[in-house]
Amino acid sequence: MKHHNITKKLFxxxxxxxxITLxxxxxxAAMTMPALIANYQERVIVSQLKKVYSTLSQAVKMAEAEYGDISEWPVKDGDMNSTDTIYNHYIKPYLNITKECKNSEECFSSYNLQPxxxxxxxxxxGSMVSLDLNNKNEDPDxxxxxxxIKNVTLRNFIDFTVDVNGDKKPNKPGEDIFRFFVTQKGLxxxxxxxxxxTTKNRCKRPQTGFYCTAYMLTKY
Structure with missing residues (x-):
């Protein structure tokens, strides 16, 4: 029997x-990493947004269970006494608040709020929240x-603006700053x-970035 030697070639x-390979x-990596990082950061923001949304929504529900529908609450635009009442008696008791500022941006320094x-x-x-009251003379329709937002009949409503990651950047509406209304439909x-x-397009516009709050909540 003949034995054949098999030569192994090492390359x-x-x-x-x-x-060249490296x-x-x-x-x-340079082309894909920025997109991966941006996607990860956005997912973190969305997770924080969902948490704040749940926290505020539960607070509103508990307040309604105690005081009735928001239509019965003393919501008056431009009235600090009304704001005091809504914040201190209807909202604050149902939240874990670490710092509060009355009529001041000190607790919401990342965004220029209206005076x-x-x-x-x-x-x-770690999120920062602004609570304002609105009493619009405009037709709700x-x-x-x-x-x-559709199918809301109230002229009076509570306006929440939220920076979900506090002072951390980007501090821009639609990116880490979002907005909610409290109406008879809840938060x-x-x-x-x-x-x-429509909401996706508005997310990219500085003037309407707030309007993509719902879009971001359902993105992931």
Whole structure:
């Protein structure tokens, strides 16, 4: 019987081939990493937004269980006494607040709030919240659709603006700052009754970034 020797050939990469391969890997990483990082950061923001939404929504529900529908609450725009009452008796007891500021941006320094009668406060999860009261003379049928909300009849409502990650950047509406109204439908994210395409487009506009709050809540 003849025995055949099987020769095993070992192949090695040259230095030039290794450098070329590493260069290609570096290029691919440079192209994909920013998108991966941005996607991860957005997912973190959405997770924080969902947590704040749940926290505020539960607070509103507990207040309604205690005091009745919001239509029966003393919501008066431009009245600090009314703001005091709503904040201290209807909202504050149902939240874990670490810091509060009356009619001041001190607890919401990441965004330039309008000089109205409001409270700003910090929750124990690190988010910052502004509470303002609105009493609009406009027809609700035209007022709320402009904010992406339908089927609301109240002229008086509570306006929450939230920075979900506190002072951390980007501090921009639609990116980490979002907005909710409290109506007879409960806590409603702006853009709740708009189609996804409309809210997605508005997310990219500085003037209407708030209106994508609902879109971000359902993105992941």
């Amino acid at each position: 090695a990469f040259t230095l030039a081939e290794v450098l 260069g290609i890997i570096g290029i691919v 109205l009668h409001y409270y700003t406060f910090c929750l124990n999860d 035209s007022l709320y659709p402009s904010y992406g 409603i994210p702006l853009g709740a009754d708009q189609d996804a395409g």
